[in-house]
Amino acid sequence: MDDIKLDYTNMMASVVGEYGIHEDELEALRPQSEEIHHYLMTRRENGFLPFYELPFNTKILEEISTLVEEIGGRYENVVVLGIGGSALGTIALAQALCPLYHNLMDSGQRGGRPRLFVLDNVDPMGFSQALDILDPARTLYLVISKSGSTVETMCQFLIARERMEKALGAGYREHFILITDPISGPLRRLAESEGFRSFSIPERVGGRFSVFTAVGLLPLALVGVNVQALLQGAIAMSERVTEPDIMKNPAYLNAALQFLAYRKGLKISVMMPYSDRLRDMSDWFRQIWAESLGKKNGLTGDLLHIGPTPVKALGTTDQHSQVQLYVEGPFDKSVTFLIPENYGADLIIPAYPPAPSLSYLEGKSMADLIRSEQQATEVALTKNGRPNCTISIPEVTPETLGALVYMFEVQTIFAGGLFKVNPLDQPGVEEGKEFTYALMGRPGFEKKKDEFERWYNDIRRRSL
Ligand code: PA5
DSSP, X not given: OOOOEEEOGGGBHHHHOTTSBOHHHHHHTHHHHHHHHHHHHHHHHTTSOGGGGGGGOHHHHHHHHHHHXXXXXXXXXXXXXXXXXXXXXXXXXHHHHSOTTGGGSXXXXXXXXXXXXXXXXXXXXXXXXXXXXXXXXXXXXXEEEXXXXXXXXXXXXXXXXXXXXXXXXXXXXXXXXXXXXXXXXXXXXXXXXXXXXXXXXXXXXXXXXXXXXHHHHHHHHHTTOOHHHHHHHHHHHHHHTTOSOTTTOHHHHHHHHHHHHHHTTOOEEEEEESSSTXXXXXXXXXXXXXXXXXXXXXXXXXXXXXXXXXXXXXXXXGGGTTHHHHHHSOSOEEEEEEEEEEOSOOOBOOOOTTOGGGGGGTTOBHHHHHHHXXXXXXXXXXXXXXXXXXXXXXXXXXXXXXXXXXXHHHHHHHHHHHHTSOTTOOHHHHHHHHHHHHHTTOTTOHHHHHHHHHHHTSSOOOOO
């Protein structure tokens, strides 16, 4: 049992009023939910939804632990070159499961494990400053791209590769591992022709559903995360999220709540962890929710222009930035709090007699404070008619995070059925990618270049 709890009390109309959800609305979703469930299970059985099976793959665990044993202590730095689904899961889980200041610790404090850098942008200043602090001889690059051709990752790879070859000579190849499609794409071809070590991302596993493949498991294992426990957590969750009854399945129920909220005009879903360690889960969730559900066309080709807008916030920090808007602004959002019941550490607030106005804090703990602030925000939202729910985990561990990620993956796939869109494609991203290729002179994109000109240079530009 994974012990993750979804408290949806404050999503209900009986508590928050007009923008809340009625029991009978949930009830009315049952037939459609059953259909979606059966559709998903059939697709799964036929091998079209392999993300479901990833936590059960013991072979990848063996391969990774062999590699970590072989090379783990050799490097001071592991650098992920990747973007989107090739980066965000690793960022979120490393933030949650490594010590918060892992990279600032010395090697002894890190147990000899490397520091982790996930470089997921092509800002020349950011990238060059990162390369400048990395000793080539002590650095391992993981080049991660399902397609093996994403322009940002390829650009990073070409620059890092040249630097490493200049610094290390022919042996530089040992400092690169490519993680990509098993058969096709430029990275796969390079792995074969140039002899780079490589891992495969299983077929039909898209970037944002790939954290339980080598994409996430390898970098996380290298920096000391117990990836076996992570997968066990996902397995523990797997039974709950394959339960057909929407009222017994937290992934289906949360998808249904978000869908019903969307239909009432609450088109923004805010995820607000009250935990530094869970902070980047919002970024990972933002991608899977937005890229999977934000679509122009529905499953039958009909024009929908649909999709919830995920927004990230952090408690308590954003109480002093966003919560004013959430409590009093337009009725266009629901809030999901993400909380650990146990913070794993605590600090008692000491007395300080010269400050009598602060004496109410004496003897209380910092965990009491952050918990009180979350509950206070929850009640403030509720009192003001703002639907919100709370997902709690007992504490931040590989098991609970594995369970949470798996739950959100199933929630997203199921939400695809409710919104009637294909949650596995991203045609809107492809358009921008193609214009970029055209601008960068990639052969085959000449027509796209003409189209770009029409939309950019051939119109009268206005600026000040
Ligand atoms: O979820 C997705 O499919 C995307 O966000 C991809 O992860 C992202 O575009 C990077 O693609 P690739 O892994 O092919 O480099």
